[in-house]
Amino acid sequence: MKIVEYCNKVIAWSFYALFFFVPLVFSGDTSELFELNKMWLAWGLTALIGAAWASKMIIQKRFSVQRTPIDILLLLFLLSQIISTVFSLDSYVSWWGYYSRFNGGLLSTITYVLLYYALVTNLSAKQVSRTFLISLISGLCVALWGLPSHFGADPTCFVFRGTFDTSCWTPDFVPTIRVFSTLGQPAWLAAYMAFLIPVSMSYALKNKTKKVPFISFLLLAIFFYVLLIFTDTRAGYLAFWGGNVIFWATIFFKKIYPKKEFFRLLVIMNIFLVVASLLFGHSLDTLGNYGISLLPKQTAQAPATNASPAAPAAPSGLMTQTITDSGAIRLLVWKGAIRAWEANPLFGTGVETYAFAYYKYKLPAHNLTSEWDYLYNKAHNEYLNYLATTGLFGLGTYLGFILVFFFMTVKWYINKNSQKDKEAFRENEKPQATTLVILGIIGGYITILISNFFGFSVVIVNLYVFLVPAFILILLGVLKNYPTFTFPQRGANEKTNTHHENVTPFQWIMIIIFFGIACWMIIGLIWFRQADIAYALGDNLDKVGQYREAYPQLLNAVQMEPNEPTYADELSINLAALAAILYSQKETTQGAQVAQQAVALSTNVVTNHPNNVVFWKDRVRVFYTLSAGDTKDAGTYLQEAIQAINNAQQLAPTDAKIAYNQGVLYGQIGQLQQAIQMLNNTIQLKDNYEDAYVALGLFYHEAAVDKNGTVVNTAMQQKAVDTYNFILIHLDPNNDQVKKSLEQWRTAQ
DSSP, X not given: OOHHHHHXXXXXXXXXXXXXXXXXXXXXXXXXXXXXXXXXXXXXXXXXXXXXXXXXXXXHTSXXXXXXXXXXXXXXXXXHHHHHHHTOSOHHHHHHOOTTTOTTSHHHHXXXXXXXXXXXXXXXXXXXXXXXXXXXXXXXHHHHHHHHHHTTOOHHHHHHHSOSSSTTSOTTSOTTTXXXXXXXXXXXXXXXXXXXXXHHHHHHHHTXXXXXXXXXXXXXXXXXXXXXXXXXXXXXXHHXXXXXXXXXXXXXXXTOSOHHHHHHHHHHHHHHHHHHHXXXXXXXXXXXXXXXXXXXXXOSOOOOTTSXXXXXXXXXXXXXXXXXXXXXXXXXXXXXXXXXXXXXXXXXXXXXXXXXXXXXXXXXXXXXXXXXXXXXXXXXXXXXXXXXXXXXXXXXXXXXXXXXXXXXXXXXXXXXSOHHHHHHXXXXXXXXXXXXXXXXXXHHXXXXXXXXXXXXXXXXXXXXXXXXXXXXXXXXXXXXXXXXXXXXXXXXXXXXXXXXXXXXXXXXXXXHHHHHHHHHHHHHHHHHHHHHHHHHHHHHHXXXXXXXXXXXXXXXXXXXXXXXXXXXXXXXXXXXXXXXXXXXXXXXXXXXXXXXXXXXXXXHHHHHOTTOHHHHHHHHHHHHHHHHHOSTTHHHHHHHHHHHHHHHHHHOTTOHHHHHHHHHHHHHTTOHHHHHHHHHHHHHHOTTOHHHHHHHHHHHHHHHBOTTSOBOOHHHHHHHHHHHHHXXXXXOTTOHHHHHHXXXXXXXX
């Protein structure tokens, strides 16, 4: 067999593996169960594809890349991501992507673009069709895995804990309410299912004269739709029906079937979906919640620094367990994205830096929602996310290559293309069947574009975003009219060197080098994954207070990947806790050494990543922990903590929790007026923040008494009393701590 044929098989089977395994792979050992593992797998398979493609070109003695109609826009989009990374708030994050996912970073974009050109250059129409059949099989596996979890028997929990139930998930993440299967999040599963349903329908129509295949693909589409319903995701539901309408409308206007037959098929294939909606419900009961009117409205001003807190009316949002509608929260996040873009219009804040950008431009109204202290590392709108992080250049080129692809496809189907194009498409063995598959894929692609308006892409979705145009171009036969870029150019009759016996030693060396590089990359990914496993274990141990057990795991992670700031940041927190323990055990010398290591690590992290507000907040935690352990240098550590929290406040000026911590820290070092001012700023940002009112009342009282506890400032003491009465009237009538303090103050008077 020719080496080129071996290379072609490696490329084809790697693509098959990509679309089969990426939706399925997950692991309970890693810090993020789903997306990290999917991205690592995608990188590994891309390295293998790249090595096989490079080896193929070495044997053929020419660099060869298939040209396509969307080259300019696609490469401009890649350029936009490179420029945005160069000018990013954090170039390291922009290169790799946000740690909990990686998808969306510059490296992942390079991966998708490389896969695009590898696909159009090396795969045939037959292999494309096989890829989509494999995608449907993978989707079936995902659906079968997720279905039992809706009824309380989750296979994932069986893998993790050996119990066939849902006990491995937290109460806020229960698959009996919203299924997520192997995708990791209901919205991501919904986007995946929505894409596959039109594709399944197209394969059913393609086989409508064959009873068993027709029924099989129809049942598959229905099954996917039921899983879509079980995700309880409005975006996915809307996306599917939008794509489905366009799918059937295109079939109608293309006149693939006579009208009578078309309507018969339309009814047959959609009536089951309607019945499923009636049986299992749907996600549009609160569709109106996306309206502007649902934005939280502030009904009263929080008290100013020199005003009595008893004066204002009830706060705009009581501290209850009410969950703010996701549509209302999403609108606030979108507004924050627009504000970030307005400040960085051309190239944005940097690829995948939304977690930093949103903190800086977050609307104060977000503090009044149930997700007021959540970290948003995406804009929950793919297009606004690109706008905020990569500017007009990034969003424009992203939309550009999608629109050019659609323009080219529409032009093809309204028969304004050349006669040469038509003849190329007619070379398909079954042009009508191919047309149906193409329409199904386009219908699925449209579902992604819609669902991305309400969410964001994950690995499998981004694979479809970038590779569906390649699939369609191959199936249409359009690429035959675009010359392959080759260097050096070869004559039409010149044969390439493809047999084992004709391969020169130099070519063998180059092939070994390229596959060696691929193996080195894959080993590096495995090494990175092992470091993440150690970090995940150490992080979990830290969360439950087992700092000694966590230390060797975190140290191992840092030693394996010394450039990953997430690991060093967590290790600095761990070392600070260990130092505090050592101080409490009177081992001051060793405690001081460990404290020094914690500070050095934290300093290195914030020095190299000065715009990452999360690291600054963790630095506050480091110094605060050290101040609690080292009574001798407690004041110095608290001053350092204040400096760190002030830096965090500059990066997140509307974050109520940061403002609250500022006030508390100033109060602890005795700067009561500054503390009172900060806490009043806090309740202006979040006028239902009970902890802030409690601290404010306490500092009012401390400012009102002398060292003996005697009230010397009655006005300040009255503010303290009014603040605590305000808590009992408007926020928490059952706050025993506040009641006890009020009673003590009355007794003292």
